[in-house]
Amino acid sequence: MIYLDYAASTPVSEESLHVFQQLSKECYGNASSLHDAGGRANEILAYSRQSLAAILGGEPDGIYFTSGGTESNILAIQSIINGLPPHKQHVITTSVEHPSVHHAVNALQRLGVKVTVIEPNQEGIITKEILKQALLPETGLVSIQHANSETGIIQPLAELATLLKERDILFHTDAVQTFGKMHVSIKELGVDALSISSHKVYAPKGAGAVYMGAHVPWKPIYQDTVQENGLRPGTVNVPCIGAFVAASEQIMLKIDQQQQLDIQLRDYFLQQLKKRKLSVRMLQESDQRRTLPHIIGCFFEGFEGQYVMLACNRHGICISTGSACASGYHHPSPAVKALHVSDRDALQFIRLSFGRGSSKDDIDQLLHTFESLQKEKKGA
Amino acid sequence: MIYLDYAASTPVSEESLHVFQQLSKECYGNASSLHDAGGRANEILAYSRQSLAAILGGEPDGIYFTSGGTESNILAIQSIINGLPPHKQHVITTSVEHPSVHHAVNALQRLGVKVTVIEPNQEGIITKEILKQALLPETGLVSIQHANSETGIIQPLAELATLLKERDILFHTDAVQTFGKMHVSIKELGVDALSISSHKVYAPKGAGAVYMGAHVPWKPIYQDTVQENGLRPGTVNVPCIGAFVAASEQIMLKIDQQQQLDIQLRDYFLQQLKKRKLSVRMLQESDQRRTLPHIIGCFFEGFEGQYVMLACNRHGICISTGSACASGYHHPSPAVKALHVSDRDALQFIRLSFGRGSSKDDIDQLLHTFESLQKEKKGA
Structure with missing residues (x-):
């Protein structure tokens, strides 16, 4: 997993x-x-x-x-x-x-x-x-x-x-x-x-x-x-x-080391999104200094967040569609909506969050799953 | 301990x-x-x-x-x-x-x-x-x-x-x-x-x-x-x-087995109190069926409960003067007072409670400590 x-x-x-x-x-x-x-x-x-x-x-x-x-x-x-x-x-x-x-x-x-x-x-x-x-x-x-x-x-x-x-x-x-x-x-x-x-x-x-x-x-x-x-x-x-x-x-x-690792992983994720031409849009690309580097909020265009989360789950990858304490509710998250995101886009929201065990391999596997989803969609 | x-x-x-x-x-x-x-x-x-x-x-x-x-x-x-x-x-x-x-x-x-x-x-x-x-x-x-x-x-x-x-x-x-x-x-x-x-x-x-x-x-x-x-x-x-x-x-x-053990330990405690002529009075001697056998409330006459508890503690034995959730309060316990016990007596209240590891040896050591206390008092 x-x-x-x-x-x-x-x-x-x-x-x-x-x-x-x-x-x-x-x-x-x-x-x-x-x-x-x-x-x-x-x-x-x-x-x-x-x-x-x-x-x-x-x-x-x-x-x-x-x-x-x-x-x-x-x-x-x-x-x-x-x-x-x-x-x-x-x-x-x-x-x-x-x-x-x-x-x-x-x-x-x-x-x-x-x-x-x-x-x-x-x-x-x-x-x-x-x-x-x-x-x-x-x-x-x-x-x-x-x-x-x-x-x-x-x-x-x-x-x-x-x-x-x-x-x-x-x-x-x-x-x-x-x-x-x-x-x-x-x-x-x-x-x-x-x-x-x-x-x-x-x-x-x-x-x-x-x-x-x-x-x-x-x-x-x-x-x-x-x-x-x-x-x-x-x-x-x-x-x-x-x-x-x-x-x-x-x-x-090891707080500084972990923060560096989180930044590296985030940068790698961003760079790979472009490289692999994935239609994943970041929640906030403008000012990364004001966000925790281990939390990445994004939208996979054309897919409901719930769908992406479950597809990842089938591939053995745990991500989320927002706060676990609000899961079960299907209305868009207030924190995402606050960023003037439309209701439709807010429902496409997914969150990944890194920690002590996270690696580039994990991200590669996640991106691989994203690629399959995107291909499926194009093929459909 | x-x-x-x-x-x-x-x-x-x-x-x-x-x-x-x-x-x-x-x-x-x-x-x-x-x-x-x-x-x-x-x-x-x-x-x-x-x-x-x-x-x-x-x-x-x-x-x-x-x-x-x-x-x-x-x-x-x-x-x-x-x-x-x-x-x-x-x-x-x-x-x-x-x-x-x-x-x-x-x-x-x-x-x-x-x-x-x-x-x-x-x-x-x-x-x-x-x-x-x-x-x-x-x-x-x-x-x-x-x-x-x-x-x-x-x-x-x-x-x-x-x-x-x-x-x-x-x-x-x-x-x-x-x-x-x-x-x-x-x-x-x-x-x-x-x-x-x-x-x-x-x-x-x-x-x-x-x-x-x-x-x-x-x-x-x-x-x-x-x-x-x-x-x-x-x-x-x-x-x-x-x-x-x-x-x-x-x-x-093992609930029935443990209950039998608790009853045996309580009976042994009661019997030994008499045998050793200890001035420890039980809270309720009349109707033992209505009490949990592993909890024994009693009064060591002439000693404040707090004193007995601390003396036992010095001998490596943990007993209490009532509910831990009310400890720190020095007023007599409402549960003890409800039994029409005087304020003075209520302050002499001590509680022992048995469990999985309890044995007659534990009780012997407790009673030995009680005996020393009683002797000290008489000697004083």
Whole structure:
């Protein structure tokens, strides 16, 4: 099988799986228990908080572990709004966020919180001007993704942050797709809160984290929660968290190398598309610097994305038609539509995403499948 | 280390860990992805649903996987209330539930749902009469635990269910402590919904399940959720779910044997307490049939529970002073207080809980520690 869907989920690294195994055997105590079995679990948690904080350039106390990226987004956004005063109950987010961000703000809206959903410009970017127009005196929180899972487009968070800081508005970002793929620094981004997930960085599924600076006045959704300083109730999944942090440490060691490899693979893909005269159009050819190099959004002209994905699957190649968390829905992706792509074109969208095991051979095989499809069509 | 805190968390069985490992390697695809990597993950999910439904005596479609027991309780209770009509927005629960049930109903109360918290009788039992008195024409849901994590007291759910069925009131139970320890049959209990957790049955932490019958009119908390038929958003943790189900299958094979062992260990403990003239008083000596045999709640007279727990810990023995999910709080446990125990006595409460690895030797060592404590005190 050729796996080109690393943005949906990554395989688990040997090292991370080993850590999971060891901790499952040695640290099975409940981290809330006050005996040594609980104490050992708690030591792993403390180490994990420190290490992850160091990677993100934050304080260990700012790390709150969760069960994954979706829960991180929901808990961060809801807990922050819960902690803001009545005159700051307006939240701004974008049309291109992960479904979990929409879950969070929709639930808040039903509770009476004012929600504004802004649209990026034609290049998929939320500019300072777009954000500025949506700001209200009562805006308390803005949540904008670091990069999009379907288009790979990176938002200029640092620029937006200065705008928000001046106005004392809190800034949350969903960094699930960027963490471990590019350098993510809380200080450099200027965000107050950030969400990440384990299974995008070669760790097992089942862990995630929220970072919230000490100045963020969040309040628990569930009062009297004892775990994770009140943010998330439930037994803390220490083995998975330990494996998550081990995988994060590991991915950071080779982050620049992997990024170079991703760029090489993307360039090779682009060059081969031309060489093989394939009618595959890139989503964004103009400004590659603003996208994650491992995510390639494109359109195979004349073919529905679903058809191409299934044809690739028959040839043993896994690609996708967009976010796995929205699959099953057949309407065009909001992130693709935001780029002023027609409905018809948006349904032709496919995404490939590279990772640790990806090679030129994988791309050659993918292109070979594309060639067969194109030939079939011409023959028909 | 002698571990006598299986009610807080169990070690992971070799078999379950092996399944986790294999699935992490072979089924890392996102179960929502439509290619074969996602398809394989989905097959594991389908098998897991079938197997767990068979164990519980329910339908596969009634199984919804979650990240654990806490999330199961919160999602079940909130989604059911969300699905009930405006004239059925009253929920009844008990003072002795797991914190997560209180989290769920407190959050509902803030949304305007009427909540009644009933108290068990002096023997810790919710009787038909107690429940009947709390029923209102608008009662839509009752949530009562199957057994208590601190006292081991089993509630007469089947009796209560007949009362509720006559009145068309839905019945949810938190079966986290009983699943895998005694036979739990949805039909025999007469419940409409039920919560269970992976890390109490020798599976890794990180999975749980809600069972809801097809007749239960629940509605998602987060609209447009695609995973788990809408109940829980977020990438489904297939490796952990597979490991959970493998561990559940395994525990069911020897459930009667383990229960016999638990009874023998409890009897031995009781007999030795007398023989060694230890001033340890059992929480419930009158009617042992109504408690889980692997959970022993008792009071070491003259010692705070916290002190005994720490003394045992110094001797390499892990016991607890109650639910791990409430540790850190120093007020007496509601489940213990419900048995008309004084505040002073309730603070003397300790819990031991047996499991797969427990032996008479473990108990001998525990009793030896108790003897030293008693001698010290007399000497002082």
